[in-house]
Amino acid sequence: MESKKKLNAPRITATVDIEKVAAPTGNIYEAIIIISKRAAQIADELKLEINNKMKEFESASEILEEVFENREQIELSRYYESLPKPHLMALQEWLDGEIYYRYAEAEAKNA
Numbered sequence: 001m002e003s004k005k006k007l008n009a010p011r012i013t014a015t016v017d018i019e020k021v022a023a024p025t026g027n028i029y030e031a032i033i034i035i036s037k038r039a040a041q042i043a044d045e046l047k048l049e050i051n052n053k054m055k056e057f058e059s060a061s062e063i064l065e066e067v068f069e070n071r072e073q074i075e076l077s078r079y080y081e082s083l084p085k086p087h088l089m090a091l092q093e094w095l096d097g098e099i100y101y102r103y104a105e106a107e108a109k110n111a
Helices: 018-022 028-055 071-082 086-095 104-110
Strands: none
Touching: 018 028, 018 086, 028 071, 028 086
16 A cells, blocks of 8 residues: 555654754754655645545445445555654654755755
8 A cells, every 4th residue: 555665664753863863964953844844745645645545435426424434444544544653754764865855045046
């Protein structure tokens, strides 16, 4: 269902060496902003992915009183609930050096 890369992240929040997090930028605050923006992207990707998969279960004649969850929907929900949180995925990507970032101000000056 999901890429192995996302499953590589820890499922619970753990203490991380602040020096490792700050190393790529030299500034912990910049690193946190980059990680948080990536976490938002991951959350959006996961939301889109689950919404697309849930559309497969919709029928044209559904009425609110008649809607019930089937086994596949429950399994799908449990799978997404068991995934690491987006901020943990983003932090793991950052620590693995998989996040590309750039400074828009520097690009605007060079253009």
